[in-house]
Amino acid sequence: MNRFRRILDYIYAYKYWLLMLVCTNLLFIFFAWLAYPETFQVLVGLMVIFTITVSVLSIFITFHKEKAMEDAFHEFLLEPTEINEERLCKVSPRMTWPYIWEMGKVFRSYEKQLNDRTLELADYENYIEGWVHEVKKPLSLMTLVLDNRRDEMSPLVRKRMVHVRDTMHRDVERILYFARLKAVHKDYLFESINLLAFCKKTVTDYQSILEESNFQVEFHGQDVEVVSDRKGLAFIVGQIIDNSVKHVTQSQEQPVLRFETVRENDAILLIVSDNGPGVSREDLPFIFDKGFTGKRGSLTKEATGMGLYLVHKMADDLAIELNVKSEIGKGFTLVLKFPKVK
Template sequence: MKKVKRNTAVLFIRDRLPYLVTGIVIIVFGAALMIIDKARLRKGINDTDTTMYFIIVALFFICVWLVVDYIRQRIYYQQVSMAIECSGELQAAAIVQSTVTQEQRLAVRLLEQQQTTYLNELRNFRRQQEIHNHFVLQWVHHMKTPVSVMDLLMQEALQQMPYTEQEQHQFVSNMKDEAERMTKGLEMLLYSARIDKFEFDLHIKRIAIHDLIRDVIIAHKRLCIRHSITPQIDGEAWVETDIKWMTFVLNQLVSNAIKYSKGISGSKRLTFQMKQTANEVKLSVIDEGIGIPSHDLPRVFDPFFTGENGRAAEESTGMGLYLAQQVCHRLGHRLNVRSEEGSGTTFTVSFETKSIQRLD
């Protein structure tokens, strides 16, 4: 702080050196005239010519300095005026370049930094808008599939009535599957829209994460039974988080685990493992699915990235893991992944006790 104050004082004095020099010259000249006038008074000479001469010379020096200072700063003022006239343009601040004083240089530097910050924010906003628009288009495309399937099922039902009990059960099951796909798609679109105003939809409290996991498992019970996936909760832990946003994250991790495990025959396990230390709680979601190819791992959290597995499944939007990581980041948690192709995948959420509520 002392260094900043000292630098500020130096800049202030440096900018006013020409004024100080002009003032000193006038003072010295005036003192010299007074000495001369005093010597003349001793000789009995008394007139006002010396005073008038001092006033005229002082005004002359002031006028000369004003002209010189105007010539020095004329281009700067012209550029500032042009920048004000072009204030509606993004690059208006770049017009001001011909600075003379340190004060002007600091002002221009501040404008440049503010412009850089503004342009970065604008680029981030545009990127978020592009991601959102692309996601909406992709979501509409994906929603066509369940709507088309439901329409086809309804047409078949009308043509083949009456149904046997088994056919009715199959029909209802298929309709439920497509309805669930639509519900999950709507949920993801809703959370994608909400994440931009994350801080307005946040309620941090201490929760039992193992109880939340049970609720998520119950929500996916039907799919787990159908695809022979056995959930297992290993341990208990309490963390500080937002229950609604954390439910969204866990839903994405469980949905992915089911999606990429159902193609494997036989019984599979889906393990939720909790480990607690003095500084953090780690929740690992471990599946026995097909795994992720090593070359896809660095990009699994990128928006719209589906990878080889997602393209093969034809059900992936590439937004689930991206949104899950964004939510974890804003909550102050960390979401990591490790996987071996053919041996399953492990997603780990780290709840650090000193990094909650990072609302950036």
């Protein structure tokens, strides 16, 4: 069917030449009728047979030539080397050679630029990952000092130091996960997780940050099982906590962070909500965009627009569906819908 369609395309492409051939045949048929009326039918039959044979043979040759040119063109697009360029020129009309040469130069120039940028990006990612691992050393040393020198500092100073350490550790982890999200190979390990207990454990890791903002954390619902990657899910929950902490306002009497598990039509939902300033309706469609802070971000200097962007990227990797509900002055709610796994 495709071959027949291509033949029709060739006929349409060369329709003017075919029309000229038909007109020429009609003219010669008229001359044959005038000059040789006794052998007119034989001459017309031979002329028709010759015309059909030449037309079919021309279409057949053109079809195979176009097929060879198409194959050479695809190879040239995939790898625009000078060898493939020469092969394409051999099967193409001579009048198109200058265009092929110019196209090859442009493709090779873009390919070189792309390879250079790819190498630069790989070097940058390697540098960032190396820097992250180097930064973890002083953070570990800070943890060691805070644990072993507890008696040598006041509780308030130690509390502030722990808060600073956890904030730095949180920022370092965000950079590391940002680099991992762009990696080709990802070491996700999917397993059964008790969702509510997992959220409680993650909250304890952010305890110093929550205490600094005087957050009250609530847990509701039953402890249900989901299948996901522990590290990835911990990163998502941690970024949601961090997002709520960043947008605490002085007008809030008691900041509250609420975790709730719900079963809905055989699906499992994790609903995380706060009573913060909320998000305006016009900003909601863009909150997962990279670098977007909106009106809510103008309330704090700490907003970068990266937290929810990374949450969305990680949720895509873990097949978790995200839904947002919010209004100005009525808090922010993020619903995580986990995939159903048999």
